[in-house]
Amino acid sequence: MPPTIPTPAGLPGLHALQQMWRERSVLGALTVFNRELGNIFRLTLPGFDAVMLVGPEAARFVLVSGRDDFRWRMEADPVTMLLRHGVLVEDGDSHDQLRRAMNPALHKQMLQTYVEAIWRGTDQVMSRWSDNNTVNMLVEMRRVALLVLLDTLFKVDFSPDMDRLWQAVLKTLNYISPGVWMFSSRIPRPGYANGLRQMDEYLYQMIRLRRSHLGEPTDLLGLLISDPGMDDNLIRDQLLTMLIAGHDTSTALLSWTLYLLGKHPDIMAQAQTEVRAVLNDQPPTFDQLNKLPLLDQIIDESLRLYPPIHLGSRVAAQDLDFNGYTITAGTRVMYSIYVTQRMPEYWDAPDEFRPQRFAPDAPKPAPYTYLPFGGGPRNCIGAAYAQLEAKVILARILQKRALTLLPRRVNAHMGATLEPRPGVWMTTRPI
Numbered sequence: 080m081p082p083t084i085p086t087p088a089g090l091p092g093l094h095a096l097q098q099m100w101r102e103r104s105v106l107g108a109l110t111v112f113n114r115e116l117g118n119i120f121r122l123t124l125p126g127f128d129a130v131m132l133v134g135p136e137a138a139r140f141v142l143v144s145g146r147d148d149f150r151w152r153m154e155a156d157p158v159t160m161l162l163r164h165g166v167l168v169e170d171g172d173s174h175d176q177l178r179r180a181m182n183p184a185l186h187k188q189m190l191q192t193y194v195e196a197i198w199r200g201t202d203q204v205m206s207r208w209s210d211n212n213t214v215n216m217l218v219e220m221r222r223v224a225l226l227v228l229l230d231t232l233f234k235v236d237f238s239p240d241m242d243r244l245w246q247a248v249l250k251t252l253n254y255i256s257p258g259v260w261m262f263s264s265r266i267p268r269p270g271y272a273n274g275l276r277q278m279d280e281y282l283y284q285m286i287r288l289r290r291s292h293l294g295e296p297t298d299l300l301g302l303l304i305s306d307p308g309m310d311d312n313l314i315r316d317q318l319l320t321m322l323i324a325g326h327d328t329s330t331a332l333l334s335w336t337l338y339l340l341g342k343h344p345d346i347m348a349q350a351q352t353e354v355r356a357v358l359n360d361q362p363p364t365f366d367q368l369n370k371l372p373l374l375d376q377i378i379d380e381s382l383r384l385y386p387p388i389h390l391g392s393r394v395a396a397q398d399l400d401f402n403g404y405t406i407t408a409g410t411r412v413m414y415s416i417y418v419t420q421r422m423p424e425y426w427d428a429p430d431e432f433r434p435q436r437f438a439p440d441a442p443k444p445a446p447y448t449y450l451p452f453g454g455g456p457r458n459c460i461g462a463a464y465a466q467l468e469a470k471v472i473l474a475r476i477l478q479k480r481a482l483t484l485l486p487r488r489v490n491a492h493m494g495a496t497l498e499p500r501p502g503v504w505m506t507t508r509p510i
């Protein structure tokens with residue numbers, strides 16, 4: 080008989096809830112369970128049951144060696160209900176075809192053509208900040224990320240629609256965030272239908288407009304429309320997938336990074352010196368971005384401490400063996416990026432912000448211990464885009480503004496991504 084997968088002791092579910100309450104966070108509780116139970120444990124709460132995997136061996140298993148034994152699609156899951164046949168929730172050939180169709184727009188060669196749109200979007204948002212006023216960077220970075228994503232990948236100016244659709248975007252994100260509705264399908268979720276309808280109207284109209292003015296496809300929307308295998312519904316699914324996966328993650332990365340810099344003004348000052356030495360007063364160019372090593376390290380370290388996607392979720396397609404434990408077919412399996420990236424076995428002072436651990440001459444992280452973009456063939460399709468985008472936006476902000484963090488409490492909130500809630504308040508003034 081294979082051993083039973085460990086669960087938090089005592090009454091199943093109740094102990095888990097107590098631990099989460101004591102730790103005041105699910106992430107803290109997962110860290111404790113990992114310490115107490117090891118790299119595989121089962122978490123059962125009312126309405127939720129999953130096998131949790133932690134550490135490099137587990138990551139290699141889920142992402143590479145055992146990847147064909149998992150499915151991504153969960154029919155009754157809100158992510159699937161929202162994205163329908165988006166690349167993120169498809170399996171097998173259908174997934175591979177969608178990914179191939181979208182790859183060219185996110186390919187490294189395309190990225191340099193996006194640099195100008197990225198700093199222009201940043202400037203547009205910064206122009207709303209008056210001298211010495213306080214802004215919530217969680218909100219401001221969402222504005223930048225939305226403008227930039229739609230401009231670069233869909234060639235659409237989102238500014239006239241931003242305020243009108245703001246609540247619809249937040250409702251859509253809420254729809255796929257963990258919440259009390261998980262405990263029972265009978266808990267009503269008011270207000271979502273309207274938000275989703277507005278997003279759909281916007282996207283279908285965007286598709287119609289482009290169909291009527293289709294030139295040479297130079298962006299993601301153009302690529303999808305000129306693909307003979309795609310109808311409007313399938314295109315809508317990919318647009319919404321990219322809009323959600325592509326902007327909410329960047330929002331989290333940027334706002335966490337500004338928070339960490341605000342907490343460490345000495346490192347912010349060094350980054351500002353680096354940026355000004357390379358860019359002077361000019362907007363960044365693609366070639367200059369390679370000359371900002373400290374900014375790279377800051378972004379890498381921010382992604383380690385607060386990975387926007389902190390969990391990967393799958394379903395076991397058949398009975399699986401992990402380290403002698405049997406995971407039965409149909410079980411939800413999650414691998415924790417957050418806990419893995421803070422394991423003291425692999426990281427010195429894991430909870431400290433130390434960008435220099437990613438310096439070129441520092442030892443490389445052990446394999447599969449650093450996974451902010453996942454790994455294997457289903458790693459993040461937007462990884463290179465996201466890194467370039469973050470670098471341009473942060474360089475531009477650091478070049479133009481002096482920032483001071485207000486001393487307000489920030490929690491790592493598990494929404495659609497891991498977000499600094501209730502926000503990151505900073506006073507800003509022009510340099």
Ligand code: HEM
Nearest residue numbers: 324325328332387388391392451452453457459460461465
């Ligand atoms: C800081 C920014 C980002 C982070 C941290 C991030 C993280 C991730 C991670 C960890 C995965 C794999 C999840 C798993 O193994 O379960 C993933 C997949 C994905 N990401 Fe990202 N992402 C970011 C930005 C983006 C952007 C900008 C886009 C699109 C423009 C994007 C689109 C996707 C898509 C479509 C997938 C699914 C790929 C597939 O299944 O083949 N992401 N991302």
